[in-house]
Amino acid sequence: MSFYGSLIDNSPAIIIAIPLAFAFLTPLIDRFLGKSIRNFWAVLGVLLAGIMTFVMAYEVLGTGNAIEYVFGGPNGMDFPLTGGHPVRITFYVDGMGAFMGLIMAVVSMAAVIYSVSFIKKFTGGEKYFTLLFLMLAANFGMVFTGDLFNLFVWFEVSSVAVCGLTVFRTNRGESFEGAAKYLIYCTIGGLLLLFAIGLLYGEYGHLNINMLGEAIAGSAASKGLIMTDKIVLGILVSVFALKAGSVPMHMATPDAYSEAPAPITAMFVTASQAGLYALFRTGFTLYGSNAFTYANDTFTVKLPDLLELVHVAGWIIIILGVLSMFVGVTLALVQKDIKRLMAYHAISQTGYMLLGVGVGMAVLATADFTEFGRTAMAGGIFHIFNHALYKGLLFLTAGAIIYKAGTRDLNKMGGLGRDMKFTAVFFIIGALAIAGVPPMNGFSSKLLIYESVFRFNPVIGAIAMLVSLLTLASFVKVFYSAFMGPKKKEMKGGEVPNSMLIGMAVLAGMIVVFSIAPSLVVRSLVDPAVEALTGVAGDTSRNLTLFTGEGAWNTIVFLGAVLMAVIVALILHSRGQKGTVPKGEGKKPYLWGNPTEIDGRPIVVPGSNVYWGFTQALKKYFDPMDRLHSGLINEYVFWLILMAGIVIATLGFWGVVF
Amino acid sequence: MERMSPVVRTVVKIAFAPMFAFGAYIILHGHLTPGGGFQGGAIIGSLMALYLVAFGATAWKKKLLSGLESGGLLVFIGTGILGLVSGLMFYNFLADSDIPIFNEAVPTMLGYTHSNWAPLWTGGTISVMNLAVGIEVIAGLTLIVITMGLFAFEGKEGG
Numbered sequence A: 001m002s003f004y005g006s007l008i009d010n011s012p013a014i015i016i017a018i019p020l021a022f023a024f025l026t027p028l029i030d031r032f033l034g035k036s037i038r039n040f041w042a043v044l045g046v047l048l049a050g051i052m053t054f055v056m057a058y059e060v061l062g063t064g065n066a067i068e069y070v071f072g073g074p075n076g077m078d079f080p081l082t083g084g085h086p087v088r089i090t091f092y093v094d095g096m097g098a099f100m101g102l103i104m105a106v107v108s109m110a111a112v113i114y115s116v117s118f119i120k121k122f123t124g125g126e127k128y129f130t131l132l133f134l135m136l137a138a139n140f141g142m143v144f145t146g147d148l149f150n151l152f153v154w155f156e157v158s159s160v161a162v163c164g165l166t167v168f169r170t171n172r173g174e175s176f177e178g179a180a181k182y183l184i185y186c187t188i189g190g191l192l193l194l195f196a197i198g199l200l201y202g203e204y205g206h207l208n209i210n211m212l213g214e215a216i217a218g219s220a221a222s223k224g225l226i227m228t229d230k231i232v233l234g235i236l237v238s239v240f241a242l243k244a245g246s247v248p249m250h251m252a253t254p255d256a257y258s259e260a261p262a263p264i265t266a267m268f269v270t271a272s273q274a275g276l277y278a279l280f281r282t283g284f285t286l287y288g289s290n291a292f293t294y295a296n297d298t299f300t301v302k303l304p305d306l307l308e309l310v311h312v313a314g315w316i317i318i319i320l321g322v323l324s325m326f327v328g329v330t331l332a333l334v335q336k337d338i339k340r341l342m343a344y345h346a347i348s349q350t351g352y353m354l355l356g357v358g359v360g361m362a363v364l365a366t367a368d369f370t371e372f373g374r375t376a377m378a379g380g381i382f383h384i385f386n387h388a389l390y391k392g393l394l395f396l397t398a399g400a401i402i403y404k405a406g407t408r409d410l411n412k413m414g415g416l417g418r419d420m421k422f423t424a425v426f427f428i429i430g431a432l433a434i435a436g437v438p439p440m441n442g443f444s445s446k447l448l449i450y451e452s453v454f455r456f457n458p459v460i461g462a463i464a465m466l467v468s469l470l471t472l473a474s475f476v477k478v479f480y481s482a483f484m485g486p487k488k489k490e491m492k493g494g495e496v497p498n499s500m501l502i503g504m505a506v507l508a509g510m511i512v513v514f515s516i517a518p519s520l521v522v523r524s525l526v527d528p529a530v531e532a533l534t535g536v537a538g539d540t541s542r543n544l545t546l547f548t549g550e551g552a553w554n555t556i557v558f559l560g561a562v563l564m565a566v567i568v569a570l571i572l573h574s575r576g577q578k579g580t581v582p583k584g585e586g587k588k589p590y591l592w593g594n595p596t597e598i599d600g601r602p603i604v605v606p607g608s609n610v611y612w613g614f615t616q617a618l619k620k621y622f623d624p625m626d627r628l629h630s631g632l633i634n635e636y637v638f639w640l641i642l643m644a645g646i647v648i649a650t651l652g653f654w655g656v657v658f
Numbered sequence B: 001m002e003r004m005s006p007v008v009r010t011v012v013k014i015a016f017a018p019m020f021a022f023g024a025y026i027i028l029h030g031h032l033t034p035g036g037g038f039q040g041g042a043i044i045g046s047l048m049a050l051y052l053v054a055f056g057a058t059a060w061k062k063k064l065l066s067g068l069e070s071g072g073l074l075v076f077i078g079t080g081i082l083g084l085v086s087g088l089m090f091y092n093f094l095a096d097s098d099i100p101i102f103n104e105a106v107p108t109m110l111g112y113t114h115s116n117w118a119p120l121w122t123g124g125t126i127s128v129m130n131l132a133v134g135i136e137v138i139a140g141l142t143l144i145v146i147t148m149g150l151f152a153f154e155g156k157e158g159g
Helices: A005-011 A012-032 A035-063 A094-120 A127-142 A148-166 A173-204 A209-223 A227-244 A254-257 A262-290 A306-332 A339-360 A367-405 A419-434 A441-456 A458-482 A498-516 A518-534 A554-576 A610-616 A620-628 A633-652 B006-028 B039-057 B062-086 B124-154
Strands: A067-070 A090-091 A292-295 A296-299
Touching: A005 A012, A005 A035, A005 A173, A012 A035, A012 A067, A012 A090, A012 A127, A012 B062, A035 A067, A035 A127, A035 A518, A067 A262, A090 A094, A090 A127, A094 A127, A094 A262, A094 A367, A094 A498, A094 A633, A127 A148, A127 A262, A148 A173, A148 A209, A148 A254, A148 A262, A173 A209, A173 A227, A173 A254, A173 A339, A173 A633, A209 A262, A209 A306, A227 A262, A227 A306, A227 A339, A227 A633, A254 A339, A254 A441, A262 A292, A262 A339, A262 A367, A262 A518, A306 A339, A306 A419, A306 A458, A306 A620, A306 A633, A339 A458, A339 A633, A367 A419, A367 A441, A367 A498, A367 A518, A419 A441, A419 A458, A419 A498, A441 A458, A441 A498, A441 A518, A458 A554, A498 A554, A518 B062, A610 A620, B006 B039, B006 B124, B039 B124, B062 B124
Parallel strands: none
Antiparallel strands: A067 A090, A292 A296
16 A cells, blocks of 8 residues: 555544644653744644645545544454444544544644744743643544544543643633633533443444444334433533533633633634534434435435434524524623633524534425525534634634733723734634625625525524624624724734734635635535535535525625726716815714714723613613623533433423423 | 651551552553553552652652653553554554564463453553553652642642
């Protein structure tokens, strides 16, 4: 076998091994070779892992064949279909796994490059990079793993590494609090997950996800769905929704997100998305995709009971998604801590992904799936990548803002745009993308979700659009508070160091590429992922227009139209009367009816007051929300257990009581 | 941290050798009996905690311990990567091989391998990894105990 062939065969293991080896060598390198070599070493490690992931993804997505890898088995071992022991550590990388791996690779590259300068202010850099690499390995592990027990192990590694990084700033009490809350959440989630895996193993004697899926389908075919199947699905849905940070299991997430160092928060987002990935794996590979066969554009339902269970789970995920979108964005609107605000937006955006894929699950294997369900799923999965890019970028810009401003309070910032021009541009790119403003990448994925979800249920579609508006509103507030206005005296001047700018530029560049050619990304990355989950292939014709089933979107045409509008405007402007200057009151720019200057001093409305009227009018909504987010972990755990109980009971008693 | 009374110190001194031997036994027999690197390492780690409580934490070399911790993990992942030479990650290239590290063949009886019955010098990379994990866990647990001990008794950060 050629070198390249064996490299590809071993790639899932190598991608895990690189971060692990670099993690354990980092402390030694730091001690014996110094800090600058250590930083170089860290960048090298993440680049190696990234290149390896690109090579593997190219192979998996190009050939369409999944890579199956058995640890410690003889070379070319045929597993799990024939022979061998059914309990082996296996990796299984298909289109969806490769897609998620790419996300982890891109965001971690940006985060590590950004960290090189960012970490200089702090001591303990070797611990930081060690934990960062462990977290990266755990992220890769969660999305590559082929068996459930291994998934649990990576789930725990990820939780521990994230908590270790969240308390990186040991001088802050808040970081201990945030990490402890997140650790308790993840431990409860991990124990529930272990319990579910135990139930499945006791029932079917397998741990491999594909084999378990076949075993569940086989048992459902012979004796109908048993209680274990339903309860396990309930537990898994609630555990992975918790890991993804969906409302109402989100309460520890903003605390941890906002306290972790900025590059870590960017990777934290991908760690949460690994939970999302596991949720989709559960819904489709473990349960849904064995209930039907798909050939010649028609579905043949083999197991209606199992399919109905998956539909109900899809509805639960939709409800969680809508809750996450709405509660996340409304709570983000009232925040004054810049990172907390963005953390709530992360929750809100997670809702879109849950919504898109939830709709796909709720109409799986019906005629509606080919009508709009597949588009909704493509939108939800495309949104995962977009979210990782723009949310990672926004957290990195937040880190840059805090780096220069020395505060995270929006009310105390101002005028940073005068010195930090690059950061401001990056922030605008990220903010437009997250708000889904055309022609950014966030718009293309949201368009897929809007149009398909609107056909599924118009009310939910309308909520999705409203949430986008509120998102834009709250980022206008951040931009206004941080970058605009007069410069504050206590702010340090100048732009952030180059490595931080490069880190942000990596993500911003990816966003621009994704914005210009969204349909190519959908065709080459997203469609294979959807196919891996459902077995339904997408449209294979490649062109630059993205078809949503209802309409179409082409960035180039849009930009051309904008250009023409600008030219028309310029022509009209040039033909107008020259030299008109506004006189009198018209000269003064007004802001919400108040003069912008009093006695020669500029007036700046603090960030937390910008939407004062809005929040005051909705007091009846915000006051109970404020009381619910009490900061007490006991209450948070109560909500978590309550929600998990509701989900488990709904799925467990479906068909029995309901 | 202060030393404790002579009674405690004497008991710890007496218990030291058997506890250490027990932990080492669990680590070395990881591929044959229940237990392994982590469990044996935890036993020796708790011995270290006892020692620390009895004799105080001042004399401990934390740099050596964190070096051991990294080293143990490196041996582990290194053994896994060396398996790639034989074509597969974590491939057990030592078992039944000519390299004299845990390479003895497992005896067979009635055509079945009796892993519970095998001599110590078997297992290949599994035994090596058990040792590596054992070293890592001993160093890691001791570091944790020292850090927590220094923090509790001196009120300052030990790590």
